Amino acid sequence: MSSLYIYNSLTRQKEKFEPIHAPHVGMYVCGPTVYNDAHIGNVRTFSSFDMICRYLRYSGYIVRYVRNITDAGHLTNDRGEGVNRMESQAKLERLEPMEIVQKYTVGFHQVMALFNTLPPTIEPTATGHLIEQIDLIEQLIKNDFAYEVNGSVYFNVKKYNEQYHYGMLSGRNIDELIAGYRDLDGQEEKKHSIDFALWKKASPEHIMQWRSPWGMGFPGWHLECSAMSTKYLGQEFDIHGGGMDLKFPHHECEIAQNNGSHGHGGAKYWLHTNMLNFDGQKMSKSLGNAILPLEFLSGSHPLLDRGYSPMAIKFLFLQSHYSSELDINIKGLQDAEKGLKRLMDARKLLSNIPLANIKPLTEQTSIDLKIVALCEECKTNMDDDFNTAKTIACLFELSTIVNSLKDGNIQSNQLSVHSVSLLAKTFEDYLIEIFGLKPIEENNHGKLDDVLQVLINIRKEAKIKKDFATSDKIRNELLEKGVQLKDEKDGTVSWSI
């Protein structure tokens, strides 16, 4: 079906993508914890997986895309210390925990829609799958990989490691992990410091708690992903994705829970997207420098000079590889804005190319061959671990051809019908369908175009009278409003936003 290669974090190498049940593909991505606003780093990760999902579909696969919502109010660490994030936010905002969940889930969806990402096909919540999680714990206890102490249940990592390899994904060594934990370890109820919670007993003041065979409590953070990926995608599925920061411990624990309960690690391919920095500095919730997506759009954050369109931001993301760290800054945003405009302008131009002089396919010129080669290269690049950066480079080269065609540097009779339609299809497929980019402000242009034509005509009359003061005034003032007039070689006037 395709010759896609994917870098698999589990094996640390690029592997040919062979779905377990082609043409069906199961993909699970760790979603957000909805206790406050999603930040721009989250957007990068989910945009990356959106592109991956879109490309898989474009390649002919039928994708079941599962992305969870974490709404169960976990503690800030695995050792039972820290605070319940959902609850503390609820107290802060004087809302019910589930109002917090609702508020930030809705906000998250709005942001993802602004960035034109497709919704997952299943978006399960942790609190909606407590029964599955409890079942999973019971299975782990039955398999002797988990034990109960005082109403809490822990995963026995040492026991597990006798049969499996805890650390296979993240490259950790269990002894070193134990050594690292030792001094932090108090008088705990866990058997070993590296054991992690599957179920935590809730103290009476906890608002978010549920009944279980071990008393009132709440599930461990890692548990929901194992339970829900198994439920919707099976014990063995194709792709598991998430941010790099989840590799350890979260994904490592997921694998352990999967193996411990049903003997399969879960996903065949593990994909990790890398982190986003702002101006060279790590961006994270804990550092408090995480700029919110809406702040980027409005420019309301003090570190920004103005707002930037979600598509420009998304284009910036796509210009680097999903697995590379990326720095976002004002210069980069401005560059991305210009680059995206260049591609979108070329796409628009393609729909207006006069086809009259174009030859039927009899012989192929060197330009035809170049177009075909570049268009094919787009797919080759995407098949190489979703190399969007290289694909975009091809589109830029194709843009130059399109622009040359417009300027007359390339004559339309040098092209065949085939390559012109291939060109148009390639821009449409990659820009719109796979990258999920939207032309800037394309709606309502019908009326706007009528209005602008009036101004363009007045300006034309002024120019005929050599009244350049008036003609420049019209052009300059429109530019101030963000509308650019371009006098084309053939005497017509075009405009863009």
Add this chain to the structure above:
RNA sequence: GGUCUUGUAGCCGAGUGGCUAGGCAAAGCUCUGCAAAAGCUUCUACACCGGUUCGAAUCCGGUCGAGACCUCCA
């Protein structure tokens, strides 16, 4: 300390054992009433030191620098 990633032209950012990605910026030219846009041209880099090789920025070793994870985060 452990695990891992990384160091590419003014900036951003791909990539490969030999065939100089691309974008932005800058300069020149063409076009234009002037612009803008666009086209053409120029700027040809891979931290440092060794090694392997006919040939390395690309592989190996070392040095130095940067970063991530090991604690909540995508």
